[in-house]
Amino acid sequence: MPRQIFQLRISLSGVRPTVWRRVLVPGGYTLDRLHRVVQHAMGWRDCHLHSFDIEGVQYAEPDPEGDLLLEEEMTPHDELDVRLDAVAGKGSRLHYTYDFGDWWEHDLLVEDVFTAEADERYPRCVDGERAAPPENIGGPQGYLLLLAALADPGHPEHPGMREWVGEGYDPAAFDPDRATTLLRRFC
Known part of the structure; x- marks a missing residue:
């Protein structure tokens, strides 16, 4: 059977201007690998907990201590056991939350599903706009404060904000080739 590739548009919710990525991911990736794709495509460092919500079903890393309850009385399914192509198809929406303190919500839209090209490597980031907010900025409200402070x-x-994020941080910058390099190295 030919390998299926999912074209996903990953959009960070609650921030303006919009931060988004378009990635090509094998449908056979488990949700834990998809988590790594989101992390590296967005420029996050995977320092915090995360979860997926797909049609009301929650998935996350295994939690042997039982400390992670995303909703009262609900234990999430193990993301290691679930493949992308088993829970999504063209037109599906997946919701991904990263960092339960800052609460970064991402909307993942499956824009297309197609057969892999024989000479192409995956995953791959093909498009996107704007740098993701820095880790630990305080969620969407903290990011808005950062943008206002950097612009004026x-x-x-x-x-203080310029020193904290460093001179190299440009909120308008995004390089899909760099994101692809990270995806191939770590996913």
Whole structure:
């Protein structure tokens, strides 16, 4: 059977301007591998817990201690046991939450499903816009404050925020080739 490739549009919810990525991922990837794809495509460092919600069913890393309850009285399914092509098809939406403190919500739309090209390597990031917010910025509200401070040298938080994110951080920048390199190295 030919290998199926899922074209996903990953959009970060609750931020403007929109931060998004378009990635090509094998349908046989388990949700834990899809988690790594989202992490590296967005530029996150995988420092926090995460979960998927697919049609009301929650999936996450195994939690042997039982400390992670995403909803009262609900234990998430093990993401290691579930393949993308078993829970999604063209037009499906998956919801991915990263960092339960900052609460970054991502909408994953399956834009297309097609047969893999024989000479192409996957996963691959083919498009996107804007750098993802830095880790531990305080969620969407903290990110809005960061953007305002960086855009205005007269803003009282400008020097501190610029020092915190570093001179190299440009919220408007995104390079899909760099994201593809990370995807292939770590996914």
